[in-house]
Amino acid sequence: MGEALREEYRAILDAGLVLQIDDPMLVELLNENPAQDLPTRRKAAEHHVEVLNHTLRGLPAERIRLHVCYGLNHGPRVHDVAFREVVPFMLKVNAGAYSFEAANPRHMHEWRIWEDVGLPDGKLLIPGLLGHAISYVEHPELIADQIETYARLVGRENVIGGADCGFSSRATYKPEVHPRIVWTKFAALAEGARIASRRLWNSSS
Numbered sequence: 277m278g279e280a281l282r283e284e285y286r287a288i289l290d291a292g293l294v295l296q297i298d299d300p301m302l303v304e305l306l307n308e309n310p311a312q313d314l315p316t317r318r319k320a321a322e323h324h325v326e327v328l329n330h331t332l333r334g335l336p337a338e339r340i341r342l343h344v345c346y347g348l349n350h351g352p353r354v355h356d357v358a359f360r361e362v363v364p365f366m367l368k369v370n371a372g373a374y375s376f377e378a379a380n381p382r383h384m385h386e387w388r389i390w391e392d393v394g395l396p397d398g399k400l401l402i403p404g405l406l407g408h409a410i411s412y413v414e415h416p417e418l419i420a421d422q423i424e425t426y427a428r429l430v431g432r433e434n435v436i437g438g439a440d441c442g443f444s445s446r447a448t449y450k451p452e453v454h455p456r457i458v459w460t461k462f463a464a465l466a467e468g469a470r471i472a473s474r475r476l477w478n479s480s481s
Contacts, residue, residue, distance in 0.1 A: 295335075295341070299343060325368045337370045338372040341371055341373040354382075387426060416465075419468025443455075
């Protein structure tokens with residue numbers, strides 16, 4: 277499967293596009309599982325990363341993004357694995373940028389991870405600042421504050437605002453959040469990024 281996907285990844289990159297790999301499976305392997313202890317789950321995650329890196333071998337990491345998430349289900353998420361458990365495996369993937377959930381209230385507090393986990397040189401973080409499972413539209417000032425928090429931790433050049441996940445759970449395109457609301461969320465994200473950029477670079481534009 278890795279070899280087959282490699283051909284598709286190369287075609288995307290050869291077309292001049294940025295390749296984003298959506299990988300909820302990494303979290304799924306690490307999530308609480310009464311049938312497997314943590315060392316077993318970690319071993320499965322390690323193998324998963326090895327296969328993915330084999331698939332990506334020789335491809336330009338600076339044009340590859342990895343998206344890890346807790347799945348598109350809109351459930352209570354009480355038993356999500358802590359993001360701190362995911363980060364070491366995520367950072368081993370040969371990508372230039374890492375996208376992850378940060379607007380999800382179960383994980384909103386986990387920005388503190390980056391107080392003691394160093395971001396490798398040349399890498400970017402794309403924290404999700406829009407919740408994909410709620411119709412509330414995030415305020416641009418809140419988004420700006422979150423961008424600035426990550427910027428203080430890993431460097432202002434190393435942060436891109438993103439969304440927690442996709443806004444449609446199925447390929448049939450029946451989004452749980454109405455598209456008009458989704459576009460309003462994206463507008464808030466753009467405005468929040470402008471506010472944060474002005475503050476971080478002391479710019480009036």
